[in-house]
Amino acid sequence: MIAYIIRRTLYAIPILIGVNLITFTLFFVVNSPDDMARLHLGVKRVTPEAIDKWKQERGYDKPLLYNEGAAGAGRITDTIFYEKSARLFVLDFGQSDEGRAIGEDIRERMWPSLAIAIPALLIGLLVNITFALLLAFFRATYIDLWGVVALVIMMSVSTLFYIIGGQYLIGKLMSLVPISGYDDGGLNAIRFLILPVLIGVIGGVGSGTRWYRTIFLEEMGKDYVRTARAKGLSELKVLFRHVLKNAMIPILTGVVVVIPTLFMGSLLLESFFGVPGLGSYTIDAIRNQDFAVVRAMVFLGSLLYILGLLLTDISYTLVDPRIRLS
C-alpha cells in the first residue's frame, strides 16, 4: 500500500502543475497585471508610475511564462508563473497582493467553513440515509412514488431559493434564529449555524436521498437479501442488519472523497449568511483580482481533492477486504 501511496503522490505533482498552469492562464487571459494594479490602487487619481511600482513590488512586472531577456534557467524561473507557483509545492502560500499572510488567513477562515460543512455533512448523511431507507422500505408504494417525485422537485430547486426562502421563513416570519451573521465565541455560534446547516441539509436531501435509495434498492435485489427473507427475518431486520451494512461501502467511500474539500467552504451559503469562511475568501479574491489568493485557493482545492481520492482508495481496502491496492 505504501508503494501505491507514493506512486499516487508522485502522480499528483504533474496534476498540480497542470492545475496551476490552467489557473494562471485563465486568470491572466481575463486580467492583466495592469488591471490588477488599477483595481488595487483604486479609481481616482492613479498615476501610471503608481501602477508600475505596484507591479514591481509584487513581481508582476516580469514576463508571464517565458523570460527571453534572462539567461539559462532564468528564462523559466524569472517569470510570474514560476515565482508565484514554485513555493506552493512546499505549502508556502506567501502573501496576498495586499500584503497579508495567506496561510494565516486560511488557518483563520477554515474554522467557520468547517463549522457549517461538518454538521451539514453529518446531519445530511443521517437524514438522507433515513429517508432513503424509508423509501426503500416502502418501495413500489405510493410513499415511494411521491417521495421520489418530491426528491426530484427538491433536486431541481436552486440552492439560492432554499437560502432566501429559509431566511425569509425561519429568520424573518418565524423569528426563530438570526437571519445572517456569525459568532466565533463558542456556544453562541450555534444559533447562527442552525439556519445555514438546515438549508445545507435540505438543499442536499433531493440528490442525496435519491442516490442512497438507489444503492439500497440495488442491495435489496441481491441473493443474500432473498436468503435473509427466506429465513423469515422481518423486513426491518433485513433492512437494518443486512442491506444497510453492505450499502455502507459506497456510502462511506462517497463521504470520504468530500471530507477534505469541506475545508473549502460553500460559496453561496457563506456569502448570504455572512460567514467568514474560505468560500467567501475565494469569492472575494476573485472579485478583487488577488491572484496570489486565487492561485493558493485553487492549489489547495486541487490538493485536497487529490487527497480525498487517495483516501477513498484507501478506505475501500479498509471496508472491503476483497480489495487490495497494487
Place this chain on the structure above:
Amino acid sequence: MAHRLGFHSKALFFTISMLVLAACSDRPWNNPYPPADDGKNILYQAFSERPKHLDPVRSYSSNEYSFLGQIVEPPLHYHYLDRPYRLAALTAKQVPVPDYYDQQDQLLPADARLEDIAYSVYEIVIQPGIQYQPHPAFARDEQGELRYQNLTEADLTDKWKLSDFSHSGSRELVAADYVYQIKRLAHPRLDSPIYSIMSEYIVGLTDYAKELKQVDSKLTPEQDEGRHKPWLDLTKYPLQGVQIVDRYRYRIRIKGKYPQFLYWLAMPFFAPTPPEVDRFYAQPGMKQRNISMDWYPVGTGAYMLSENNPNLRMVMVKNPNFRGMAYPARIGSGKVSPELLVDAGKPMPFIDKVVYSLEKETIPYWSKFLQGYYDLSGISSDSFDQAVQFNVSGEVNLTDAMQKKGIRLLTEVQSSTMYMGFNMIDPVVGGDSERARLLRRAISIAIDYEEFIRIFRNGRGLVAQSLLPPGIIGFQEGEQGMNPYIFDWVNGKPRRKSVDQARQLLAQAGYPQGRDAKTGQPLVIYLDIAAGGPDDKAMLDWFRKQFARLDLQLSVRNTDYNRFQEKMRKGNAQLFMWGWNADYPDPENFMFLLYGPNSRVKHAGENAANYSNPEFDVLFDQMKNMDNGPERIAVINRMLEIIRADAPWIWGYHPKQYVLHHSWYGNAVSNLFAHNTLMYKRIDARVREQKRRQWNQPVIWPIFAVVLLLVLSLVPGFVAYRRKEHRSQRHALNSSDNQTGKHS
C-alpha cells in the same frame, strides 16, 4: 418497549421544556447580538465591502472614510449642520488664512494680484492638550523607553492583533505629527493617490519623493528584495515646503495660490501620524500579521477601532482620551429642523460603541433592518417598492408599512455627476467642428434622462444641467441654471427640447435621417461601457431606443471595468458612461474634469473626454485661484456656457441618496462632505429594545405543524406495513400448515 417509550417521553419533555423556557424569555430568538449588549448605547450598522485601506495616506473612498473619518482628525472639518458646506476648525484653533509671497519671498497683501503670488503659506495652529487614543506604540516601560519599538519576529509569536499587546499608552498631539504625515504622502512604499496632485503644489514634495526613493533603495538592497524593509525614519529628512514652527504650529508652503488647499486639509490625507506609530508598524513580522496602519489606524478622533475583522465585523468604541466636542449650537445661513438642535452644546460623542457587521447581500441586510437589528439602511432596488411610494404630485413618501414602524427617510442629492462623455479626439463625435458640435447636441437632446431616472433609478436622481451638482458653488436653480441647448423653460420648469428639434440639429450636422449626407451610410455610434449587472441589459436596450429616435444606431461595446479603463487611457472609445464624486464642495473639483491639460490620453489625467477648449482652460486657471464671490460666479457661468455649447458630455444626472433610519436614531442629517459624522449621532437604546421585542416574537407552531404532518403522512404507510407483515406471517403460517398437513 416500556423503557424505550420512557426515553422518548423524556426527550420530548426536555425539548418542550427548552422551548417553553426560551419562550418565557422575552429576548428575541433571532437577535444576532450577544445578550450582554442588550439595551446598551450601541449603534448597529452594516458594510458590504471590506475597506481596502485605512492608512490615512492611502485611503480614498467613501466606504473607508466611514471608518477612518471617526478615528483620525485632520486640522479642519466640515460644519455638521451648516449649508452651504462650510469648513470649520477641528484640531486647529481656527481655519488658517494663507499669507501670499512673491518670487523674492516678500509678503504680499491679501488682495494681491494672482500673477504676483509665487507662494502661499498656511500656518496651522493646533489646540494643545489633544491626546491620542490608547495604543501599544505609545506604551513606555519603567525607564520611560518605548516598550514595543525594538521587537523581533520572535517577540510576536503570540501577537495576532493589536489587543494582544498587554500595554498601551498615549501622548499629546503635536504639530510634528501633521508634518510627518505630509511627508508620508511622498513615501516610496505607500503610493498615496494624492501624491501626484500635491507634488504640483507643496513646495519641494517632488524632490523629497526622489530623495526618499534613493534612501529607501539603500535600505533594501536588490538582493534583499522581498524581505522585510526597515523603517524609513522620515523625521531625519526635512521637507522644504513643510516646517514645524513650534510644538503646536506648522507651516505649509504652496506654489502660487490654491484656495482649494483648505479642503484638502479637511481630508484624512492630512491627519496626523505619530512617528513612533509608523515605526511600531514597520517592525518585522507586523505586516504579515495584519498589524499595520492599514488595519489599525491611530488617531485622536472620537472613536477608535477596537476590532477589525472585515470578514465578519468591525467595531469602534469611544476613544477614552477624546477631548470632547460640543454639538453645534448655532448655524450660519442654512435652515435646520429644530429637533437637530436639541443636543446643542452637549458634549459628544453620544454613542458608546458602533458595530459594523458584514452583509454582502442586500436581502438579509434589509430584513435585519426591518427587524430592528440595523439602525439605518439604504434602499436597494429589490426593496424600493416596499419602502417608498410616490404621491400624485411626484413627491416621495414612505409606504404605510414603513410609517407604521416609525421608519424615517432622509434624501439628499449627492455631490456626484453621472454622465455620458464623447471622446473629443474621435473623428466622428469629437473635435471643434460645428458638425460634431451639432451632432453631440442632437444626441444630448434625444437621451431622455428624465425617463431614465424614472425607470432605472426609481426616481432617485436629478437631471443635470451641467456638470455641477446642487450644493456646489456655481450651481443655479431655475431658468438661470438651465442648459438652453437641451431644455426650454416652460411653465416654470425646464422641458427637454423635442426629438424633432434634435433631428433638425442632426440634419444640420450632415446626418439627415441618421445617415451621412455624403456617403449615405447610416451613422453608428459606439458606446463603451462596463455593464455586467442584472438590470444593465434593459438599460442598454433603453439607450438603443433613445438613439433610434434619431434613426441612429447604437452599438454597445460592453466590457469589464479594467478593459474599459484601458480603452479610455488609449482614447479608443467613442461614447462612454462614467461618473465623478466630489472630493470637496468647490467647482474646481468638477471643472478640472474638462480641463485640457488634464486630458486622459495626452496627460493621463481625469479629463476622460479629452476635451480641450483654450478659453475654458484659461478661465479654469483663473477660476480655481479666485476667492468665492460674484466675480468667481461670473467666470463659472462663462465656463458653463462654453461647455454647454460644446457639449463634450451628455450631462446625465445627479444621483439622489435615500437613507432609511429607525425612530430611535437621532440627529440624522445628510452631510456629503463631513467624514466625522458619527459623534453627532444619537441612539435611544430603550426604544430600540422595546421595538425589537415587539417585532420579533418567535412563532413556533409551524414546527409542530410540520412534525405532525410528517407523522400523519407516515401513518397510512405504517398501517400498510403492519398489514403487509401480517399477510407475510399468515402466508408463512399457511405454508407451514399446508406442509405439515402434507407430511401428516
